[in-house]
Structures are given as structure tokens and as C-alpha cells.
Amino acid sequence: MIQVEQLTKRYAGHTALKQLTFAVDRGKVAGFLGPNGAGKSTTMRILSTFMPATSGRVVMAGFDVNRKPLEVRRRIGYMPENNPLHLDMRVEEYLRFRGGLRNMGGLALRKRITEVLEQCDLVEVRRKIIGQMSKGYRQRVGVADAILHRPEVIMLDEPTIGLDPHQIRLFRKMIASLAENHTVLLSTHILSEVEILCDHILILQGGRLLANDTRADIQRRVGSLTQCLLEVQAPWEILSEALHGVEAVGDFEISDQGEGFLSVRVNSKDGSDLRPLLYETCRQKGWLLRELTRHQPSLEDLFVQLTQLGHQGQGQR
């Protein structure tokens, strides 16, 4: 549904996107994740035909964005960053105007507006002036506009920014319901959002794609970051030797805590829980164990690790 090949965008003085390649299948929710200035909005703008790429190829819903921009626009629903709306208009009036721009009209448009107002929970505020509505309602109007013409692809750029936790929860529910009938591309820097909503995760930094995986693959990668922390009274050399002997143990780091105790941070090779193995090792050796905890990694850990690697990579270059 979305195919991006070798996408590059250069501005005077800097390159915003560097050889981006990814694809999103029909009916999937893809999350674009990255810190501010990573190039998420630039990618969204190119995909929505608003901005041309310097090089590369983008195919949206079967149409090339450079060759057939109008065909692409008919098939996408795009909510830009900061959700720009005509604040002087009423909700229904605004949707009628936007439907008109998409060659919708008459009874079909009226019927569709009623449907999206219900879907986005806007029926009660349909006659309200957008400028007088809360941020949460405005975001819903933005989504209602994006889905009005039943697009094949919905692109939402930072849709939950500025919302309170309750509104975010409602908003996520709404996006999850959209995923049943549309391909959704979501740009955000909120990791939990991606973890909850997305089947496909794209991590972008400095215009480069650091990760392009399904949620299952990402979870596997996150799992590889599983760490155990133990504090044990043992001789340094023997402890080190014993840890090398445990097959599931990856790399580890030992530091002296005083009073004969050593603190060890142990990484798992395959993401498995090392606690039983470590406990058993200590028990067999008769070492006094003061602490044994497992650090459950999150997407945030992977994100930080990847983006730090990205930073180092850029620094080296």
C-alpha cells in the first residue's frame, strides 16, 4: 500500500532524509517513531504529495506521488502536524467544505458527514465553531476530515500531541478502530503509542531509518536487551568464570560494592529470564546473594539504544 524506495530530501545546507526505503502492507498500522527533527514530518509531507523529494520513489495506493499526485490525494487522508483547521468554521460546515474539495456533494456527502461525526464522537458539537472547541475535539475533527472520503491510506502526523491522558486514551481507541478498514501511518515520538497501536514500527533518526520491523520483530529485539542485576558476595575471578559458563548469559559488567559484595549487570543472549540460572549458580557455589532483579526492557530502551548508536555513527562520519 505504501512503498518508499531510496527516498532522499535535501534542503540548502542539509539533508533531511537519506535513502529511506520501507513498505507498509494493506490494512496495517505503521508507526513512524523518532525524536524531533528526525525527518518524520518531511517524510509525511512527501508521501502526501505536498512536497517533492530530491530523489527516490514513493508509491501510495498504487500511484506514484510524482506522476499521479491527484490520484494519490484522492486515496489518502492526511492530518498534518499541529492539525491545522479553519477555526472560524463550524464542524459540519468545515467537513462539508472539505468534502467539496474532494468532489463529494449532495446527499452522499451529508450521509457520510453524519457517519464520520458518529465515528469520531462529534455529533453533539457538530454546530460548534472549531476555534471554540477543546484540543481533543479539534483533533477528532482533524481525523474526521482525514477519513471523510474513505481513503485507503490514513496518515496522521503527531495526532496525540497536546492531549491530556484521558483524551489520548480515547484517541488511541479511535485510531485502533480505523485500522479495521484502512492502512494507517502514524507519526509520533510517544513510544507507548507505537507499542500499543502499531503492527509495523519504523524508527527514524537524523533522516536515516534505524529500524524497520514488525512489532513481533521489534519485541524480539527489545527482548535481547533483557538484563539481570545481582549483588553477590563472591570472588571476582570465580564469579566471572562462572558467568562465562552459563550458556544464556551474554555480556556482563562487574563492579565492586564494598564489604566483599560485587554488583553484576548481566545481559541475556536470547531475551530469556536469567534469574533462575543465576540463583542456581549462586546456590551451588554457596555465595551470599543480596539482590537479584530483572530489568524488563521496553521499546524506549531499544529506541534509546538505536538512536545512541545512530548518534555515534553520525559522529564518526
Place this chain on the structure above:
Amino acid sequence: MFRRELGIFLSSLSGYVIMSMVLFLIGLSLLTVILAYNGRAMDAPLTEAFYSTPFFWFIVLLSCPAITMRSFAHEKATGTYESLMTTPVTSLQVLGSKFAACWVFYGMLWLPLWLMMIWLGQFFSDPGYLDGGIVFGTALGVLLVGGLFLAIGCLASVLTQSQLIAAMMALTLETALFMLSFVIHLLPDQSGWQATLFEHLSLFNHMSDFVRGILDGSHLAFYLCTITFCLFLTWRWVESRK
């Protein structure tokens, strides 16, 4: 989109401020004409008398930048330009709708003048001072000079995100074009090619024929060419920034 653009003028405070300003200047202009010719024989059509007051050019020069400053600059500043340009509309449709809405609103601003002229017409003993041809010629002239200034204003508005800068830029360009009418008087040789060039560029020259009811093809060609040229530049700018 045209309806939306026109609706902005008719439903916003800025639209009514422009309307009030133009109405005030038209009223002032007519008052000047009435006071000048009160009890005296007229030596020119009423439209020409109106045109000879300084307020005529004030109305055109001030109202056009105020009308066009919002067209692109406001949409760019608020971000709605992005959501507009990602719907299945072409740049030409966007430009056409915005320009047409500005032009129609500009035309509406002058309606009180024609109503006042009709009202004044009943007091003339000689209908030759205000016949249909003269009024039509003047209306066409007003529309064409406004069209040119509005096209310049659209070009200024597409270049920036600030409405204020757009208005100042349009006012400067329009005033510069207007001032070209006076350059001919500064030339030592009144029969050279420079004089011919400035005569063709003189908005005064074009307008003075229109207010006498004279429809000359060269005047129409001048306005249509310059309007098209400014709109073409605006369209190219929109396309290049896509």
C-alpha cells in the same frame, strides 16, 4: 473553494472593515464632486469628475492589498495551506478560486458608487453626463485596474507567511506602478520611445479613456496581459514550492 473564499470576506471583521473604508472614501469622493459642481455647469461626465478626485486612487491602492493579503499568507501561517494542497485540487484551481473571490469582493465594494450615480443621474438635465456607456466604461476600468492590483497582491501574498508583509509588498509594488504614470512628465523628449513606453504603462492614461466611456482594445490588452502575467508568476511560485 470560491464560495469559501468569498464567504471569508462576508463573514469576517476584516471584510467589513474594508467595506467601511471603501464606502467612506466613495462617500467622501462624491461629496467632493457634489460640492465642486453645486450650482455650476458640468464640463465633463460625472464619472470623470469622480475619477479626478484623489480618493479614487486611494480606494484602489488601499483596498486591493487589504483584500489579497490574506489569500495565501494566512493559509501558510496557520498551516491550512498544507491540508488544502493535499486534497485533489490543482494549484490552478486554488489560485483561480482565490483570485476570483478577491475580484468579486472588490467588485462588490464598488456597488454603492453605481447606486449613488444612478441616484444622482436623476438630477441631470443633460443625460449625456451619465449615460450607460460611460458608467459601463468606468466600471470596466475600475474592475480591470483592480484586477491588476489584486493579481499583484496575490503574488505578494504567496511569497510570504505574514499578512502584514504581503500587504506592504503589494502596496509598494502597486504604488510604484501607479507612479510610472508621472514619469512621462519628467522626460525631456516627449516623443521618444521612452515616452511611448511610459505612456503605455501609465494607469492614468488607461483609466481616463475608460471614465469617458471609451473602450480601446489596447487598454483591455494591457490589463489582461499584466493580470495574466502576475497570475502566471503566482502559479509558478505555488508549483515550485510544492
